[in-house]
Amino acid sequence: MNLYGKTAIVTGGAQGIGLAIATELASQGAVVTIADRSAEGAERSAAELTESGLRAFSVAADVTSAEAADAMVATHEERRGPLDILVNNAGISINGSIRKLTDEDWNRTLAVNLTGTMNCSRAAARVMGERRSGRIVNIASRAWLGWFGQSAYAASKGGVVSFTRSLAIELARLGITVNAIAPGLIDTPLIRNETPEVMERLLAAQPTGVIGTPEDVGWAVSYFAGSAGASTTGQVLYVCGGKSLYTRPA
Template sequence: MTTRTAIVTGAARGIGAGVAKRLAADGFAVAVLDLDEAAGRRVVEAIEREGGRALAVGADVGDESAVQAAVARVANGLGEPSVLVNNAGIIRDNLLFKMTVDDWDAVMSVHLRGAFLVSRAVQQYMVKAGWGRIVNLSSTSALGNRGQANYSAAKAGLQGFTKTLAIELGKFGVTVNAIAPGFIETDMTAATAERIGVPFEEFTKRAAEQIPVARTGRPEDIAHAVSFFVSEGAGFVSGQVLYVAGGPTA
């Protein structure tokens, strides 16, 4: 079987980098798509050291023309994509009365508009091939989280987006699922700790005390779940939201 190509957005660090490395280890050629192409090259180098194929691509996922150009570059440089992981995301946390319109729009642009634009650009290749996998990164914050009205709304929106695409694309051999991480140790959670004025070590310790498995998550935990969803064997699993949070969620 020829090597399949995967695109992972927001893949220069954190969960995205972990997912990109895991998919490369699984045998995919991986496009490391990120706003910061230089940072993406470091992930590519790590993949290549392990014998994998990868390409760093810089693009703003909220920019329609940039997304179209990036996906075309991937198709020409690595092969037509049949796997997409919509991971790109930002936070602009604040309580509602302090949240600006710019804070709201920025988060919606990256999470929702970005997932829409990249999915729309990639689905044509999947439909043509009669096989595809899309995985959207939601969050436990989709259930509500103080100070994250924008982020929570975007992550809840991604769940509806996931279920709708599963319905539309299923007949073409394309599955669409979502993963909703709980507390994962990344730059983003470190930024949250900084925002509330708590040292990150203390922040993670407090979080672990509330998690049934008694630890916080790591990018590798999410990468394992992605690996399953994009596998050949997961072809009868679609439209699902998997909470990877170390315990049950409400």
């Protein structure tokens, strides 16, 4: 119960990695608000956690809107108490070569992945700063190091890494830590939709040769969110099966 008495918001928490993060934080004793663009999805996931004996609630929020991010934090504080932990997990991935990349794809990717992270972090920093305490954990990606067909996604996640480092410096004097997790190949519904041929190529490029789980990311987040991570800020923790070190030819 490392996080007993703490409250947290997890954006994009209705499924996949976000839901695993919310589940882990709630299992550690935190009261968790699952925020998602899909109100129905957030409600369903919060209900599932509640049925298992955990404390979870839901709120609909579009992180690309600064007003929505402010309202999300305000609602959480009004109903759940002071915000201790923010996990910026909401994100999208639109892949394709630069020759086929549209302005809409580029702008949407940066709006959700980078601007969304900024909007939510700014809203959280305002209330955390007043109490001089808080944890912000941003979900980046190993892809920020670069990968074929992921120029928009890699740029957005590279921005998240740089934003994390700068914000960590800025907020350190206020007692707020800011760190990032960079997942690699993780077993999510999106990955499961890939063809066997694509999965074979992805695993061939993985040094460990195995796929990670959403729970792996949840455990990493709980380190940064808890007391053990109190002296760690501005860091990027890779949960990628070694792919950040090198990739085998795929």
